Amino acid sequence: MSDRQKSIILDAMGGDLGPGVCVEGAVQACNEAGYPLRVILVGDERQLESELAKHHINGSHISIVHAPDVVRMDDPPTDGIRKKDSSIGVGMRLLRDKTGDGIISTGNTGAVMAAGLAYLGRLPGISRPAIACLFPSENGRTLLVDVGANPVCKAQNLVEFGVMGSAYCESVGGVPNPRVALLSIGEEPTKGNDLTILTHQILTTSNLNFVGNVEGRDILRGRADVVVCDGFVGNIMLKFAESLHGFLTNAVRRQISRNYFSRAGAILMGPFLRRMRRTFDYAEYGGAPLLGLDGMCMICHGSSSPKAIKNAIWAVERGFDGRVNDRIVEGIQREGKSDNPKAGAELKG
Amino acid sequence: MSDRQKSIILDAMGGDLGPGVCVEGAVQACNEAGYPLRVILVGDERQLESELAKHHINGSHISIVHAPDVVRMDDPPTDGIRKKDSSIGVGMRLLRDKTGDGIISTGNTGAVMAAGLAYLGRLPGISRPAIACLFPSENGRTLLVDVGANPVCKAQNLVEFGVMGSAYCESVGGVPNPRVALLSIGEEPTKGNDLTILTHQILTTSNLNFVGNVEGRDILRGRADVVVCDGFVGNIMLKFAESLHGFLTNAVRRQISRNYFSRAGAILMGPFLRRMRRTFDYAEYGGAPLLGLDGMCMICHGSSSPKAIKNAIWAVERGFDGRVNDRIVEGIQREGKSDNPKAGAELKG
Numbered sequence: 001m002s003d004r005q006k007s008i009i010l011d012a013m014g015g016d017l018g019p020g021v022c023v024e025g026a027v028q029a030c031n032e033a034g035y036p037l038r039v040i041l042v043g044d045e046r047q048l049e050s051e052l053a054k055h056h057i058n059g060s061h062i063s064i065v066h067a068p069d070v071v072r073m074d075d076p077p078t079d080g081i082r083k084k085d086s087s088i089g090v091g092m093r094l095l096r097d098k099t100g101d102g103i104i105s106t107g108n109t110g111a112v113m114a115a116g117l118a119y120l121g122r123l124p125g126i127s128r129p130a131i132a133c134l135f136p137s138e139n140g141r142t143l144l145v146d147v148g149a150n151p152v153c154k155a156q157n158l159v160e161f162g163v164m165g166s167a168y169c170e171s172v173g174g175v176p177n178p179r180v181a182l183l184s185i186g187e188e189p190t191k192g193n194d195l196t197i198l199t200h201q202i203l204t205t206s207n208l209n210f211v212g213n214v215e216g217r218d219i220l221r222g223r224a225d226v227v228v229c230d231g232f233v234g235n236i237m238l239k240f241a242e243s244l245h246g247f248l249t250n251a252v253r254r255q256i257s258r259n260y261f262s263r264a265g266a267i268l269m270g271p272f273l274r275r276m277r278r279t280f281d282y283a284e285y286g287g288a289p290l291l292g293l294d295g296m297c298m299i300c301h302g303s304s305s306p307k308a309i310k311n312a313i314w315a316v317e318r319g320f321d322g323r324v325n326d327r328i329v330e331g332i333q334r335e336g337k338s339d340n341p342k343a344g345a346e347l348k349g
Numbered sequence: 350m351s352d353r354q355k356s357i358i359l360d361a362m363g364g365d366l367g368p369g370v371c372v373e374g375a376v377q378a379c380n381e382a383g384y385p386l387r388v389i390l391v392g393d394e395r396q397l398e399s400e401l402a403k404h405h406i407n408g409s410h411i412s413i414v415h416a417p418d419v420v421r422m423d424d425p426p427t428d429g430i431r432k433k434d435s436s437i438g439v440g441m442r443l444l445r446d447k448t449g450d451g452i453i454s455t456g457n458t459g460a461v462m463a464a465g466l467a468y469l470g471r472l473p474g475i476s477r478p479a480i481a482c483l484f485p486s487e488n489g490r491t492l493l494v495d496v497g498a499n500p501v502c503k504a505q506n507l508v509e510f511g512v513m514g515s516a517y518c519e520s521v522g523g524v525p526n527p528r529v530a531l532l533s534i535g536e537e538p539t540k541g542n543d544l545t546i547l548t549h550q551i552l553t554t555s556n557l558n559f560v561g562n563v564e565g566r567d568i569l570r571g572r573a574d575v576v577v578c579d580g581f582v583g584n585i586m587l588k589f590a591e592s593l594h595g596f597l598t599n600a601v602r603r604q605i606s607r608n609y610f611s612r613a614g615a616i617l618m619g620p621f622l623r624r625m626r627r628t629f630d631y632a633e634y635g636g637a638p639l640l641g642l643d644g645m646c647m648i649c650h651g652s653s654s655p656k657a658i659k660n661a662i663w664a665v666e667r668g669f670d671g672r673v674n675d676r677i678v679e680g681i682q683r684e685g686k687s688d689n690p691k692a693g694a695e696l697k698g
Contacts, residue, residue: 151534151540184581185500185585193500193501193581215585216589216591218592220593232534233582235565236564237586240568240590241565242566243565243567243568244593265614265616270614
């Protein structure tokens, strides 16, 4: 990691499980990092102090910044801007003012995106920030972009998603020259809809390591490191994948109550079954980065475990160290300068 | 079942595993039906005769109609029409001429659809036939329509998918007044894209039992019996779900080779693990119906097991008995006569 001590801002109030989980995750991140780390908890001072008092912190520094208000899960996204004194509003201003190097929230995704757009703005050359999400795959992970910020997209947006996903995969995932693919319904460039056909043409002549179209089955097979799609398809895929966790859990539960053999088998296979269920539990991956904002932002599931918070803190740190946002801006500039007149027109248009 | 002896046509040449599997499936369907059944095998006479000679048939009748040609999996869809003497072409003409009551093919989906459109035509009032597919759910099955025939759709098409899916669920699945939902990225009518927003409006005033929008997670949770979406989203979902089978299989295999405890657990839980993997194995459900053609058509996976063929034969029979196509035509007529001017305009337009 880098030599300078980084500060990660944590909106500790947005989740479903109360601030205790966020504080515990922050403590784990600090104590297990192996080097000094700084975490700034944002939220109700009294609650956070009482949670923090339960833990011992080694060599790192966890501070608290008070925010009297909270954006709840069912509040409209605009509350991310309207509620100026909410933990997400206060946290975003800390990031804007460079008091921190990145922010994590377990809160309302729409509100975090709205606050991010209002306080941080977009990176130069990015028309639409996106939400990315890691899917499990046979040989590692696949980053799907966008999973819900942009239900309706132009080809230009999908190319930007490719640039942003590629930069993230390289910086945070440590994948050199990530393979970028376009989600469609056939490998042939002409398969799909108008959006995928045009996007395929532009990606082919881009500077990305474009490996062509992939189908729904190729995500788990790990045929690409980054898969781009519009936020409508991506959100449906994400929520379907998330529901597998509950589906497998219920199936195992029914099986265990069936007979003694199954119960014995389930006990012996316990670690495996838990791992299988976790494979599709989005919280396990830390969080979903918001890409394209002028500041590192990550959203964790509302019911994140301390481990998920810890992983998210480390991911944001790696992203900052790996200069994700600089790489995104450089990538977008490369596409703008591309020889391909079609790409140029699209990206400028 | 009904009193008249039904004839099901089986294109026995299209699959990946050779005609033996189709013949075995036909024999199982006949011997296990509990009443006399007629199956017409279409394909290479010599091969089919030699396969059929390996089996004993009780009280039912399996005949062979020779077709010298085959449409292969990687042939273009138009070969379904161009190759007139292929097993799918000959089979479709038998269905058109009422020699059979329904057809099943393990072949090239695009070619079967093309041949169906050419030889059978569409049902009155249907603008676009669709492919439906059963997904597992917590409380039974969910029928997703369309899973690939129509990558680009209008609201009118999605409403037709709802009518067709509802008729199929009622006739073949025995579900009274099936719950029809629209796949989107939020329950609110205004969430999604232009297509889902307009479709939601029309479905609300339709005669279907419309339960609103559902999200990706609601498919496995069984919140609806029929879920409509365009064929782009549906195909990506289908292929993702299909890939879970291989993903789980490989995970179990890796686990078993890990240590003796896991191996013992896997043996004890064997039936469960197999069932879990099968849950996402599309072949287990028999097949995917092509809805909207003037004749009952079902496509089975190219690598279908005899059991899948057997289930498909029975499903086509139930569909014929349950008058699926009559119900579809009645449903479309009801929508056309609807009081909703928007729906009327859309459906006539």
